[in-house]
Amino acid sequence: MLEKRTPIPVTEAIDKCLKYAKYKSVTKKYYTDSLGDTLAEDIIATYDIPMFDKSPYDGFAIISESSEGATGDERKLFKVIDHIGAGHVSDVQLKDNEAVRIMTGAPIPKGADAVVMFEQTTPTEDGFTLRKTFTPGENISKQGEECKQGEIVIPKGTKITAGVIAVLATFSYEYVNVYQKPTVALIATGSELVEINEPLAPGKIRNSNGPMIASFCKAMDIEMKDYRVHGDDFDALYEVVRNALDAHDIVITTGGVSVGDFDFMPEIYNKLSAEVLFNKIAMRPGSVTTVAVSDDKFLFGLSGNPSACYTGFELYTKPVLRKMMGQNEVYPTVIKATLSEDFTKANPFTRFIRADLDYRNMKVAPSGFNKSNAVIAIAKSNSMIVLPGGTRGFKQGDTVDVLLTDLSCQDTLW
Ligand SMILES: Nc1nc2c(c(=O)[nH]1)N[C@H]1C(S)=C(S)[C@@H](COP(=O)(O)OP(=O)(O)OC[C@H]3O[C@@H](n4cnc5c(N)ncnc54)[C@H](O)[C@@H]3O)O[C@H]1N2
Numbered sequence: 001m002l003e004k005r006t007p008i009p010v011t012e013a014i015d016k017c018l019k020y021a022k023y024k025s026v027t028k029k030y031y032t033d034s035l036g037d038t039l040a041e042d043i044i045a046t047y048d049i050p051m052f053d054k055s056p057y058d059g060f061a062i063i064s065e066s067s068e069g070a071t072g073d074e075r076k077l078f079k080v081i082d083h084i085g086a087g088h089v090s091d092v093q094l095k096d097n098e099a100v101r102i103m104t105g106a107p108i109p110k111g112a113d114a115v116v117m118f119e120q121t122t123p124t125e126d127g128f129t130l131r132k133t134f135t136p137g138e139n140i141s142k143q144g145e146e147c148k149q150g151e152i153v154i155p156k157g158t159k160i161t162a163g164v165i166a167v168l169a170t171f172s173y174e175y176v177n178v179y180q181k182p183t184v185a186l187i188a189t190g191s192e193l194v195e196i197n198e199p200l201a202p203g204k205i206r207n208s209n210g211p212m213i214a215s216f217c218k219a220m221d222i223e224m225k226d227y228r229v230h231g232d233d234f235d236a237l238y239e240v241v242r243n244a245l246d247a248h249d250i251v252i253t254t255g256g257v258s259v260g261d262f263d264f265m266p267e268i269y270n271k272l273s274a275e276v277l278f279n280k281i282a283m284r285p286g287s288v289t290t291v292a293v294s295d296d297k298f299l300f301g302l303s304g305n306p307s308a309c310y311t312g313f314e315l316y317t318k319p320v321l322r323k324m325m326g327q328n329e330v331y332p333t334v335i336k337a338t339l340s341e342d343f344t345k346a347n348p349f350t351r352f353i354r355a356d357l358d359y360r361n362m363k364v365a366p367s368g369f370n371k372s373n374a375v376i377a378i379a380k381s382n383s384m385i386v387l388p389g390g391t392r393g394f395k396q397g398d399t400v401d402v403l404l405t406d407l408s409c410q411d412t413l414w
C-alpha cells in the first residue's frame, strides 16, 4: 500500500528543521582569515572612538568665543601659533584670537573648541581672518561620538564581512572566536545519472544537481565530500549514506525521495532509525523534500528534479547551515515587487517560481520555463516569486512576495 503523506506548511517545515540545528564548536582564527565565518563572541569597543576630540577638516583650531560678532564687514583676525598634522599633538594652550593650523584627524589643542576650514578663511601675514561666528564644538569630532569603551559594537552571531574585519582591526582583535562550520556529504542518487564526461546513452541524463549543490558548499567555504553519483541499488546506497552520516554533520542527497519503485531514501531513513521531520510540504516544486535527523545530524533528501532540488536547498538546507554556523540571520529575505506578466496557473500549494527581479523598478517575472524539472530558469534567476496556496490568476501589476536568492553566491560567501 502506498504510504499516505501529509503536507505541512513551508514555514512550519523551516522551523521544524531549525529547532534541531545546533551550533558547532568554537575555534579561534587570525582575524583576516575569519572572513565569511560567524562571530562566536561579542566584539567590544576597547576604547572610545574617536579616542580624543579631533579635527574633521584641514583648517584652524580656535576658541569659538574669539569669532563672536564676525561678519563680512567686520572680519576677526587670528594669529597662528602652531601647526600640526594627524599623528601629532600640539602642546600649546590657546589664548584669545590665537589659532593652531591643524589637519584632518589631529587632536584638538588645549583651549580650542572649534575648527575653521581653510575655505572659510582669508590668509594674512601671520594668520587669517574669518567672517562668521563659530559655536562651541563646531567642526569637532567629539571623543566617543561613534562608540564608547565597553560597548558591544558587533554582536555574536554576525557574519564576518569586510566591514567587520575593519572593526576587528580597529579594536585589536588579532585572533577572534568563530563558529566551526558543519561538514557536508553530497550524494546524487539515480541509475539514470551520468557525469559530465560520460556518454549520454539512451535514457540517461546528466547529473546537474550534484555540481549545483557542491558549488553552494564551495561558495560557503564548507568542507564537503562529494560522493558523486550512486545508482538505485538499495544496499549499496544504504551503505554510502550510513558511512556519509558517520563522517559528516549533514548528508545531502538528491533524488529518490518520492514514491517511485526505485525511490529508496524513505526506506533508508527507516533502516537508519532516523527521525523524519517531514516528507511532504505544501509547496511546488519540491513537495516531496524530506528532512530527517539522527542525533545532531541532518539528512536532507532533496528532490531529484533540478528546480525542486534547488528550491529545497534554498528553503531548508541554507537556513540550517546558517544556524549551525552560528548566524543570527537565518531566514530567507522576502520583499514585495510588482508582477510584470500574467501568471494564470492555479496554485494548490504555495508556489515558488524561479524569477528575475528588476531591482531598479522592483518588477519581477518568471526567469523562463519553470516546471519542476527545469534547470535553465535557475541559472537565470535572482529570486523566487512566492504565490500563496489556494490562489490562481495573478495579473501583471499585482503585488507579489519575492524571496531573494543569490546564485552569484555573494550572500553565501561566508
Ligand atoms: N506518483 C507520484 N509520483 C511523483 C510524485 C508523487 O507525489 N506521486 N511526486 C513528484 C514530484 S513532485 C517530484 S519533485 C518527483 C521527485 O522525485 P524524486 O525526488 O524521487 O527524484 P527522482 O525520482 O530520483 O528523480 C526525479 C527527476 O529528477 C531527475 N534527476 C534526479 N537526479 C538528478 C540529478 N542529480 N541531476 C539532474 N536531474 C536529476 C530524474 O532523472 C527524474 O527525471 O517525483 C514526482 N513523482
Ligand code: MOO
Pocket: 283, 284, 285, 286, 287, 288, 303, 305, 308, 372, 373
Ligand atoms: O513537488 Mo515536485 O518537486 O513539483 O515536481
Ligand SMILES: [Mg+2]
Pocket: 255, 256, 257, 258, 259, 260, 262, 263, 304
Ligand atoms: Mg522518484
